[in-house]
Amino acid sequence: MVPWDPLTEEQREVRELVRTLARERIAPRAAEIDESHEFPWDVVELYREHELFGLFFDEEWGGTGTGTLLSLVAIEEISKVCATSGLILAVQELGSLGLKLAGSQDQKERYLPRLASGEWLCAYALTEAGSGSDSAAMRTTARRDDGEYVLDGGKRFITNAAVANLYTVFAKTDPGAGHSGISAFVVEADSPGFEVARLEPKMGIGGSTTGELVFDGCRVPEGNRLGAEGEGFKIAMRILDRSRPGVAAQGLGIAQGATDYALEYAKSRETMGKPIVQHQLVAAKLADMETKCEAARGLLYRFGQMVDAGAPDEELTKASAMAKLCCTDAAMEVTTEAVQVLGGYGYIREYPVERMMRDAKITQIYEGTNEIQRLVIAREMVKESRAFLLAGVG
Ligand SMILES: Cc1cc2nc3c(=O)[nH]c(=O)nc-3n(C[C@H](O)[C@H](O)[C@H](O)COP(=O)(O)OP(=O)(O)OC[C@H]3O[C@@H](n4cnc5c(N)ncnc54)[C@H](O)[C@@H]3O)c2cc1C
Numbered sequence: 001m002v003p004w005d006p007l008t009e010e011q012r013e014v015r016e017l018v019r020t021l022a023r024e025r026i027a028p029r030a031a032e033i034d035e036s037h038e039f040p041w042d043v044v045e046l047y048r049e050h051e052l053f054g055l056f057f058d059e060e061w062g063g064t065g066t067g068t069l070l071s072l073v074a075i076e077e078i079s080k081v082c083a084t085s086g087l088i089l090a091v092q093e094l095g096s097l098g099l100k101l102a103g104s105q106d107q108k109e110r111y112l113p114r115l116a117s118g119e120w121l122c123a124y125a126l127t128e129a130g131s132g133s134d135s136a137a138m139r140t141t142a143r144r145d146d147g148e149y150v151l152d153g154g155k156r157f158i159t160n161a162a163v164a165n166l167y168t169v170f171a172k173t174d175p176g177a178g179h180s181g182i183s184a185f186v187v188e189a190d191s192p193g194f195e196v197a198r199l200e201p202k203m204g205i206g207g208s209t210t211g212e213l214v215f216d217g218c219r220v221p222e223g224n225r226l227g228a229e230g231e232g233f234k235i236a237m238r239i240l241d242r243s244r245p246g247v248a249a250q251g252l253g254i255a256q257g258a259t260d261y262a263l264e265y266a267k268s269r270e271t272m273g274k275p276i277v278q279h280q281l282v283a284a285k286l287a288d289m290e291t292k293c294e295a296a297r298g299l300l301y302r303f304g305q306m307v308d309a310g311a312p313d314e315e316l317t318k319a320s321a322m323a324k325l326c327c328t329d330a331a332m333e334v335t336t337e338a339v340q341v342l343g344g345y346g347y348i349r350e351y352p353v354e355r356m357m358r359d360a361k362i363t364q365i366y367e368g369t370n371e372i373q374r375l376v377i378a379r380e381m382v383k384e385s386r387a388f389l390l391a392g393v394g
Helices: 009-036 041-049 068-079 083-102 105-117 175-181 232-268 280-308 313-341 343-347 353-363 370-393
Strands: 122-125 141-145 148-159 166-172 182-188 194-199 210-221
Touching (some): 009 041, 009 353, 068 280, 083 105, 083 122, 083 148, 083 166, 083 182, 083 232, 166 210, 182 210, 182 232, 313 343, 313 353, 313 370, 343 353
Antiparallel strands (some): 141 148, 148 210
């Protein structure tokens, strides 16, 4: 390990492999994936071949057991060239965390090996048409009936809709009980009464499916409930604490990819007799872009190191929210500047920074908007300051 690189020799080898796949196999497909709006099954196949889904799972389940930091690095490397492809990895983590954190041994044995190999894709279904940031206001219900749960309602904006084989779904088992009336389930895509109603056209991440799920008397075995009845909201939040850095890694990748592209462009584009990189206003932009990426990377990698060192859940909330906020705000700022560095060429489809700017926007919105991240960080700050004051007077 070199002092400034937190990755071990072995982890750096994996990063190199992912970088090569990104550059040679995914980058040439990125524009087409964006424009065709088709889910890139060839990228999924590439991940399966090279066991990249395994980066998110312990060896016990067929994964590599190489930890969180490396899995974030993989999402970052892929997202440098294609945000849709980076998201496929991030959502395999998002959709399987419920099983990892709250699944029984039987549930884990049933599903995790298939998710670790990538044979199955998964999804996380919390948001509804009327409840996004205020997720506890969800209206989907689950009632017990003869050894099964019957789910009724719908979910909106669900990534991997129609391509996932397994959905982690949150529903109210006790609608009058607020947060503690919510339970979590895993629902297989072929469950009776489950349907993907439609896919949304959208601004960016063109190859990723975002869809509406309908549960119409959807029957799920009792054995598919994750944790106890009423624990669903806590599970949903614990999942997000660990998955948001995946979005952060996606944002950081997009930002670094845009910075690298803008730099190369600025070295070769000449105005007023010299490459634009030698004009101080352009050089300053590039310096700010690189600095924002590097600062964001510090927060993101710190989160990965915390998880790998076994930090308790309560210490992850603020670190996760800060990484998500910083990396994804950087993504939007940096990609906007990248378009500016390319001038008119930045605005047209032939050059990738236009796509990167559109892709960056969603990272500030999903898995908790950045306004919500700020609320979370401030709430954790208040908790910490109270502990400090009490310690002081005690
Ligand atoms: C492409 C895409 C993919 C997605 N994938 C998934 C997925 O896989 N699974 C899933 O469950 N969801 C998914 N989502 C949903 C996403 O997480 C929500 O859209 C997001 O959390 C915001 O919820 P909302 O759209 O209802 O906005 P709202 O909650 O209505 O918020 C609207 C605005 O008000 C602000 N706001 C709301 N409440 C507050 C507050 N208390 N204080 C300050 N500001 C506030 C928000 O920040 C936002 O700017 C996806 C969305 C998109 C667009």
